[in-house]
Amino acid sequence: MSGRASRTVLLAALVAAVSATCVFAVSVAQPQLKVFLENDYLRISVAPHLNFLSGRALERLKDGASVAFVGQLTIAPAPNSVVTDARSVARFAFSYDIWEQKFAAVKIGERPDLRRSISHLSAEATENWCIENLAIERSLLPPDRAFYVQLDLRADDSRDGRGVVGDSGLNITQLIDIFRTPAKRDQKFWHLYNGPLRLSDLRKPG
Amino acid sequence: MAPAMSRLLIPLLALAACSSLPGSFADEELYRAAAESNVNQRYTIESIAVAGIQVDQAKLPNRLRQRMNALVGKRCDMAALEDLAGDLRRELHLQQVSHHLLRGSEPGRVRVDFDVVRKPVDVSVPKLLYSSRQGFTGEVTASTTLGQNGFTLGAISNGDDLTERFTGILARYENTHFGSDRVHFGIGFEDYHEQWNDATKAAAGTNFDLYRSRRNIAPEITFVVARPLTVSVGASFEQMESESPAAGARSANAVTAEIRYGHKIEGENEQQAVEGKYDIRAGVAGLGSDYSYARHTFSVRYEVRAGRQSAADEFAAGAITGNAPMFERFVLGTSSTLRGWDRYMIDPVGGDRMVHNSLTYGYQFGERTAEIFYDSGALWNLGQPAQLRHSVGVGYRQGVFVLTMAFPIVQGRVEPVFMAGMNY
Numbered sequence: 059m060s061g062r063a064s065r066t067v068l069l070a071a072l073v074a075a076v077s078a079t080c081v082f083a084v085s086v087a088q089p090q091l092k093v094f095l096e097n098d099y100l101r102i103s104v105a106p107h108l109n110f111l112s113g114r115a116l117e118r119l120k121d122g123a124s125v126a127f128v129g130q131l132t133i134a135p136a137p138n139s140v141v142t143d144a145r146s147v148a149r150f151a152f153s154y155d156i157w158e159q160k161f162a163a164v165k166i167g168e169r170p171d172l173r174r175s176i177s178h179l180s181a182e183a184t185e186n187w188c189i190e191n192l193a194i195e196r197s198l199l200p201p202d203r204a205f206y207v208q209l210d211l212r213a214d215d216s217r218d219g220r221g222v223v224g225d226s227g228l229n230i231t232q233l234i235d236i237f238r239t240p241a242k243r244d245q246k247f248w249h250l251y252n253g254p255l256r257l258s259d260l261r262k263p264g
Numbered sequence: 265m266a267p268a269m270s271r272l273l274i275p276l277l278a279l280a281a282c283s284s285l286p287g288s289f290a291d292e293e294l295y296r297a298a299a300e301s302n303v304n305q306r307y308t309i310e311s312i313a314v315a316g317i318q319v320d321q322a323k324l325p326n327r328l329r330q331r332m333n334a335l336v337g338k339r340c341d342m343a344a345l346e347d348l349a350g351d352l353r354r355e356l357h358l359q360q361v362s363h364h365l366l367r368g369s370e371p372g373r374v375r376v377d378f379d380v381v382r383k384p385v386d387v388s389v390p391k392l393l394y395s396s397r398q399g400f401t402g403e404v405t406a407s408t409t410l411g412q413n414g415f416t417l418g419a420i421s422n423g424d425d426l427t428e429r430f431t432g433i434l435a436r437y438e439n440t441h442f443g444s445d446r447v448h449f450g451i452g453f454e455d456y457h458e459q460w461n462d463a464t465k466a467a468a469g470t471n472f473d474l475y476r477s478r479r480n481i482a483p484e485i486t487f488v489v490a491r492p493l494t495v496s497v498g499a500s501f502e503q504m505e506s507e508s509p510a511a512g513a514r515s516a517n518a519v520t521a522e523i524r525y526g527h528k529i530e531g532e533n534e535q536q537a538v539e540g541k542y543d544i545r546a547g548v549a550g551l552g553s554d555y556s557y558a559r560h561t562f563s564v565r566y567e568v569r570a571g572r573q574s575a576a577d578e579f580a581a582g583a584i585t586g587n588a589p590m591f592e593r594f595v596l597g598t599s600s601t602l603r604g605w606d607r608y609m610i611d612p613v614g615g616d617r618m619v620h621n622s623l624t625y626g627y628q629f630g631e632r633t634a635e636i637f638y639d640s641g642a643l644w645n646l647g648q649p650a651q652l653r654h655s656v657g658v659g660y661r662q663g664v665f666v667l668t669m670a671f672p673i674v675q676g677r678v679e680p681v682f683m684a685g686m687n688y
Binding site: 118154155193214229230 | 298301304307342358362363364366367371372374383385387388391392404525604663686
């Protein structure tokens, strides 16, 4: 009798563990890069949502500081290839209004007239706006062969770079600190890709 | 030597180059644009604190306190706050300084708090130079600060500044509040071993005392007379072990004094800076010196910047009277004077008279600056004719990193000299 009860408890525990693992697996599903054409541009979206305003970057934003991100969209013949067909780099500056508790973002262009900005958004809406602003001209895509689309997104923690090299020369203590700290910090680099794709396979969104 | 040189030089150049790549993650322009686009800039600063202590109560250099107080009541300029955080870190020798914005007493107002992290010991390379003619020169220091007291310990090998290469250790103590913020006290200790060039040995003969080691203790008090003007007085007690055992130890004990002046003029379209310095070192028998001499040096530098362009002129002159030890003698043909010239060809034992002028024009590309320069100078001894020499060259500068190709103007041949390093 007690043996049957133990088996029942064990089975229930096993079912619970498997269910929990499935739920966990769904909840931490890796973001996938979606690629589509819109007018004359190749654009991207990420599903599920890519939450990059998190960890240390979010802490700094809530302290009222500015946080910069560099996003790069690459068209390449193979994943992680050093040879690329096309590349688009965009730089973003984020800030958080400490009174209104809303986020703002600016896409910094090569010229002042190319600058775009948005404000009074939630963190998620701000992140989506950033992803939506990464695009590559359709004319730059290879028309007759497969290619990979790659997204690299990286926080530019300017404060880390400052102080390594200054008026007093090369600061070894600061340099060691930079090489030592990434392991203990939250992830600051995202690398996603999709492919192989062909131009003819790409569809408009929706 | 070549592979060793490459091992040292390649990481240095790579470090300099990586910050110039497109999309670099240490992009000063992006950082500046991020600060300027911060949405909190529309708010007014209500108060500023450092480590939770209000600026007026915090122990800070007067200049920093004044800069902070000037921001109160003004728009929250994030770039200015970042600059202040950087200056706080540098001047107070801190590991990290970051600023936090907190809501003020009413909407539209913010409080700023600078968080500070102290570092126990700071290790840095203040100077590093490779010259294709002179080899390596470098310095590594470890420093720590306790309140107003700074302690530095370092190792150095220098083949650039004097006729000899000197290698050894240095230690320094500095108090930046010696009874007052306007009075600083410092004492330095140096212990070096010397290596002499064959040309110097041959030329020295019996006229000059070559030493194999020297040890120096130099206390100094500096008075900040006014913000652009400082006056320092001190002494230098230098003991030298002669190359020949028969000569034994000799002393070059001197009184020292220095006057420095620096002034900047911020115009609407251009910035100008003037720096001047005069110093004297006098070996006196009253301090037990075996050498009786006076060494005077004077230098003045003027720089003007307008947009991407800059021009600078630096003039220096010096004279020695009496019988001075070798390390006091003037040298031209270093990394900053008559660049490209072989110093041992000019005079292998240095001179007791010197004039030098360096004219530089720079054009800035982002954080990088391309430079051309023209050096001219003469080194001679009293009673001998002075010969004016010239050199020209090009340079590339990014922050403290500098690459230089110098061409001494010698009749009939071109021998370029390559130099790379930082802070030289």
